[in-house]
Amino acid sequence: MLLRRGGYAGRILRVDLSSEQVRVESWPERWVTEYIGGDGFAAHILYKEVPAGTDPLSPTNRLILATGPVTGTMWPTSGRSVFVSKAPLTGIWGESHVGGFLGAELKYAGYDLLVIEGSAERPVYLMINDDDIDLVDASSIWGLSTADATSAILRASGDPDAQVAAIGPAGERRIRYASIMVNRARAAGRTGMGAVMGSKNLKAIAVRGHGSVEVADLDEFLRLAREAHRRVREDPQAQQMSRWGTWVLTAVKQEIGELPTFNHRTGVFDGWERLSAEHIRSHYTVNDRACFGCPVGCKKVNYVREGPFAGTFEEGPEYEGLMAFGSLLGIGDYATALRANQLCNRYGMDVISAGATIAFAIESFEQGLLTKEDTDGLTLRWGDSKLVIRLLQMIANREGIGDILADGSREASRRLGRGTDRFAIHVKGLEVSGQDGRTHRSIGLSHATGARGADHLRSLVTVDQLGYEKVAAERWGADRLLEIIDPYTERYKAVAVVETENTYCIRDTLIVCWYTVSWPPIFWMRDFAQLLPAVTGEESLGSTDQLIEIAERQVTLKRMFNVREGITREDDQLPDRFTKEPMPEGPGKGQVVHLNPMLDDYYRLRGWDVETGIPTRETLDRLSLGWMQDGEEGAEWGGRHR
Amino acid sequence: MVLLHKQLVVDYARCTGCRICELACSAHHEGRFQPSLARIRIVRYDDLGLDIPNVCGPCEDAPCVEICPVYAMQRDPVSGMVTVDYSRCILCKSCVGTCPNGVIILDTERMRIVKCDHCDGDPECVKVCPTGAITYTTPGQAAIKKRYDSLHEYLSEIARVSL
Numbered sequence A: 001m002l003l004r005r006g007g008y009a010g011r012i013l014r015v016d017l018s019s020e021q022v023r024v025e026s027w028p029e030r031w032v033t034e035y036i037g038g039d040g041f042a043a044h045i046l047y048k049e050v051p052a053g054t055d056p057l058s059p060t061n062r063l064i065l066a067t068g069p070v071t072g073t074m075w076p077t078s079g080r081s082v083f084v085s086k087a088p089l090t091g092i093w094g095e096s097h098v099g100g101f102l103g104a105e106l107k108y109a110g111y112d113l114l115v116i117e118g119s120a121e122r123p124v125y126l127m128i129n130d131d132d133i134d135l136v137d138a139s140s141i142w143g144l145s146t147a148d149a150t151s152a153i154l155r156a157s158g159d160p161d162a163q164v165a166a167i168g169p170a171g172e173r174r175i176r177y178a179s180i181m182v183n184r185a186r187a188a189g190r191t192g193m194g195a196v197m198g199s200k201n202l203k204a205i206a207v208r209g210h211g212s213v214e215v216a217d218l219d220e221f222l223r224l225a226r227e228a229h230r231r232v233r234e235d236p237q238a239q240q241m242s243r244w245g246t247w248v249l250t251a252v253k254q255e256i257g258e259l260p261t262f263n264h265r266t267g268v269f270d271g272w273e274r275l276s277a278e279h280i281r282s283h284y285t286v287n288d289r290a291c292f293g294c295p296v297g298c299k300k301v302n303y304v305r306e307g308p309f310a311g312t313f314e315e316g317p318e319y320e321g322l323m324a325f326g327s328l329l330g331i332g333d334y335a336t337a338l339r340a341n342q343l344c345n346r347y348g349m350d351v352i353s354a355g356a357t358i359a360f361a362i363e364s365f366e367q368g369l370l371t372k373e374d375t376d377g378l379t380l381r382w383g384d385s386k387l388v389i390r391l392l393q394m395i396a397n398r399e400g401i402g403d404i405l406a407d408g409s410r411e412a413s414r415r416l417g418r419g420t421d422r423f424a425i426h427v428k429g430l431e432v433s434g435q436d437g438r439t440h441r442s443i444g445l446s447h448a449t450g451a452r453g454a455d456h457l458r459s460l461v462t463v464d465q466l467g468y469e470k471v472a473a474e475r476w477g478a479d480r481l482l483e484i485i486d487p488y489t490e491r492y493k494a495v496a497v498v499e500t501e502n503t504y505c506i507r508d509t510l511i512v513c514w515y516t517v518s519w520p521p522i523f524w525m526r527d528f529a530q531l532l533p534a535v536t537g538e539e540s541l542g543s544t545d546q547l548i549e550i551a552e553r554q555v556t557l558k559r560m561f562n563v564r565e566g567i568t569r570e571d572d573q574l575p576d577r578f579t580k581e582p583m584p585e586g587p588g589k590g591q592v593v594h595l596n597p598m599l600d601d602y603y604r605l606r607g608w609d610v611e612t613g614i615p616t617r618e619t620l621d622r623l624s625l626g627w628m629q630d631g632e633e634g635a636e637w638g639g640r641h642r
Numbered sequence B: 001m002v003l004l005h006k007q008l009v010v011d012y013a014r015c016t017g018c019r020i021c022e023l024a025c026s027a028h029h030e031g032r033f034q035p036s037l038a039r040i041r042i043v044r045y046d047d048l049g050l051d052i053p054n055v056c057g058p059c060e061d062a063p064c065v066e067i068c069p070v071y072a073m074q075r076d077p078v079s080g081m082v083t084v085d086y087s088r089c090i091l092c093k094s095c096v097g098t099c100p101n102g103v104i105i106l107d108t109e110r111m112r113i114v115k116c117d118h119c120d121g122d123p124e125c126v127k128v129c130p131t132g133a134i135t136y137t138t139p140g141q142a143a144i145k146k147r148y149d150s151l152h153e154y155l156s157e158i159a160r161v162s163l
Helices: A030-037 A038-049 A100-107 A146-157 A191-199 A220-234 A236-256 A270-275 A277-283 A319-325 A336-347 A351-366 A387-396 A400-403 A406-418 A441-451 A468-474 A478-484 A493-510 A525-536 A544-564 A595-604 A617-622 B022-031 B063-067 B094-098 B125-126 B141-161
Strands: A011-016 A021-026 A063-064 A081-087 A091-096 A113-117 A122-128 A132-137 A163-166 A180-182 A184-189 A202-208 A285-289 A298-305 A313-315 B008-012 B041-045 B050-054 B071-075 B080-083 B105-107 B113-114 B135-137
Touching: A011 B094, A021 A493, A030 A038, A030 A544, A038 A063, A038 A081, A038 A113, A038 A493, A038 A544, A063 A100, A063 A191, A081 A100, A081 A191, A091 A180, A091 A184, A091 A191, A091 A544, A100 A202, A122 A146, A146 A163, A146 A180, A146 A202, A146 A336, A180 B125, A184 A191, A191 A202, A191 A387, A220 A236, A220 A525, A220 B022, A236 A270, A236 A277, A236 A298, A236 A319, A270 A277, A270 A336, A277 A285, A277 A298, A277 A336, A313 A336, A319 A336, A319 A351, A336 A351, A336 A387, A351 A387, A351 A400, A351 A406, A351 A595, A387 A400, A400 A406, A400 A544, A441 A493, A468 A493, A478 A493, A493 A525, A493 A544, A493 A595, A544 A595, A544 A617, B008 B141, B022 B041, B022 B125, B022 B141, B041 B071, B063 B071, B063 B094, B135 B141
Parallel strands: A011 A113, A122 A202
Antiparallel strands: A011 A021, A063 A081, A063 A113, A081 A091, A122 A132, A163 A180, A163 A202, A180 A184, A285 A298, A298 A313, B008 B135, B041 B050, B071 B080, B105 B113
16 A cells, blocks of 8 residues: 655665565555654664674665655755665664755655665666666676766666766775765765675666655645745855855864864864865865755865866865865865865765774874884875875775775774774774864764764754854753853753754754754754644644654664664763863863763663663653564564565 | 847856756646656756756747647747647657757656746746746846846955955
C-alpha cells in the first residue's frame, strides 16, 4: 500500500548488490510522527539491519541515502540528502549530509530512501531512472577520478540532468575517510561513506526523476516558502554568505583566537589574511553557484592564474577546507588549499580528516616520533605546500607512509605507537573539525558527544559565540544570557547544546541545509512547526514539543546504535590538547575545557545515565524506544528482507 | 506603432543554478513541484562551473510556430507571446523537438504540450529568482538597468573598502 501523504514519495528503493535484486517497499505511516524523515528514517533502518560488531566494509553493512518531506520542494535549501552507514573511520554511527541536486532528484524519481545491501561481484554503478533501475558494468570507469567518472556516466546516460554521486580511487582503495562526491564538488565527506561504496564495488549512484513532490496544503506552503525566501534574501549575514561563502569565518575565527593552527596547537595564525574571504574573492573567484533550491548560493568557483598551482580550477573549499589545508598545516596560501581541495574531490577524500591526519604526521615528525625512515625520506614540516600535495597523492594511492595515514589519525597512531597518539586530534576516531572548545566551550561538548565523533554539524551552537545576544536571550532566557554567551564558562552550555542539537535533528529530517538554520540563525524550531503541517498534512507536527520529542528520539536512537558498539561515557572525551594544554596565545590565552561538568549536565538533560552515558530504560520508554531493549525485531514492516 | 514586447531576459553571469525558478514555475502551473514540467530550464555545467537559464523567447521567427503543421502555435500580435491552441494540437511533438531553448515539453501523463505563457504578464520565475538573473522587461531596457545596477554596486564597494 503506497503511503499518500504530502511531502513524501512513500517508497523505499532497496538494491541488493550481491543478488542483483531490486525491490520497492513502502514504509509504515507512523514513521511520519516518530521520525519525520531523513536522519530519523535512516537511523531506524540502520539500527535494525546492521547488528553490533558488523565490519563496516563487509557486505552486511548498509549504505542508506535518505531524503525528507521538504526535499525537492520550494522551501529554501531543500536539495540536501544524507548518506548513512556504519562508519569505516570510526566503527560507530556514520552519517554525512551533502548538498547538490541528488536528494531532490531521488524524490522526483519516486523514492524517499535508497538502501543498498550486499556487495557486487564486479564493479558496477547504479542507474535509477524513475522506475527503471539498472546495475551497469563499471569496469571501464573503475579507477577514474570522481569528476571523470561523473562525466562518463552522464555521457552514457545521454541525459545531462541526471545527478551523479561517485567515489574516486580513495573509495575504491577503502581509504577510511573516503568521501562520496555529488555533482563533482559537493562532498558527503565525513566518516568514510566512500569506503563503504568501495567495499560494495559500487562506483556511483546516478539518479534521474521526472515525477513530482506534492505538499498537503500548497497555498499555505507557498505562503510560508515565499516568506522564508524573503527572510533569507533580506538577512544581512545571508547576503554576506552569498558573496563570500563560508570564507567569512576565517577572519572571525582569527579575531576570537579560534582558527585551528599547527594541528590545533594554537588558535591564531599569522598567515590568515591569505585565507580570508576578501583576498580569495578578489584574486581567485570566477563564479557563484548554489545547490538545489538555495537562495544563498555559497558555492564559489575559483581559478588560480599564477604560481605553482596555476591553472587549478575548482569549486571550494569551504572554511573547513581552508582550515584543514591552511592554518592547520601552517600554510597561508589559498592556491594550495584549492589544489589540495581539488585533489581530495577527485580522489574522493574528506578534506577535514585528510588535513588533520597530515597535521598529525607533521607534528609527530617534528617531535621526533616519526623519522625519515618512516616517510621514504620525506621531511615533514609545517608550511610546506608541495609536501601536502605529495602526501595526498601517497594517501590516495596507499603508497609508503600514505598507507598508514589512509586509515585516519587514530588508526595511524595505533599502528605507529611511540606515543604518537598525543597528536591524533580526534574524538571516537573522527578528526576534530575547525573549532576549539578552549575558546568556545559549547563546541567542546559538541565534539565530545556528537554521535559520529568530533562533529561540527550536529550540535554546534553559533549564537553563543558570534554575538547573537538577542537570539540567545530569546531561546534561553535573559537570566542565563551572560553565562550562555560567555565562551569561557561551562555553565548552561549543555542547555544550549541540547536545544541546538534538537533543532538540528529536525533540520536533518526535513532535510534542509545547515546554513539559514545553524548560521545565520534565521529558521528555528517554531518555523519547522509551521512548515511541517503544510507539507505533510500531519497537524501534530505543528507542535514544537512534539518536534522536540522526535529530536530526542533520534539522538537517543543514534546513541543506542553506538552503545551497542560499546560506546560509553569513557569515549565521550576530548583530546588532551583541549583539556590539558592551555591555549598558548590570543584572546583565549590560558583557557582549557573542563568537560566533565558539561557532560554531567548533558546526560541529565538527555535522560541518559550520568555514570555510563547510556540512555536509561525510562528514557527509552518515554521515547517509545522500549523495543530496543526487548530484543524484538522489526517485524512490523515487512520483517526480514530475504 | 512599434511595439517593444516584454521578454524574459536572462543574465547567466548572475545565475547560480539553484533552480528555484523551475520549482516556482511547476508549482504555479501544475500545483506541485516537478522541474521536469517546468517551462524554464536551467542547464548546469558542473565541469565548467556555469549555469545557463533557458527561457521561452525572444524568438524573432519562432521555430515552434513555423513547424506546427496545424497552426496550433500562434503568436499574439499584441503581446508577442506564442501560445498553444489546444483545440488544434494533434500532439505531433514537432515543436518539442524544434525549440532551440528546449522549453516546450510534452507532459506524458496528461498528454499535452506545455510551454511558457509568461504567467500572463507576471512571471513567477522572475519573482523568485534570488540573484536577478531573470528579469521581465523589454530587451533594450535590460542593458540600461544592468549598467545602472553595476554603477551602484561599484559605488557601494568603494564605500565599503574605504571605511
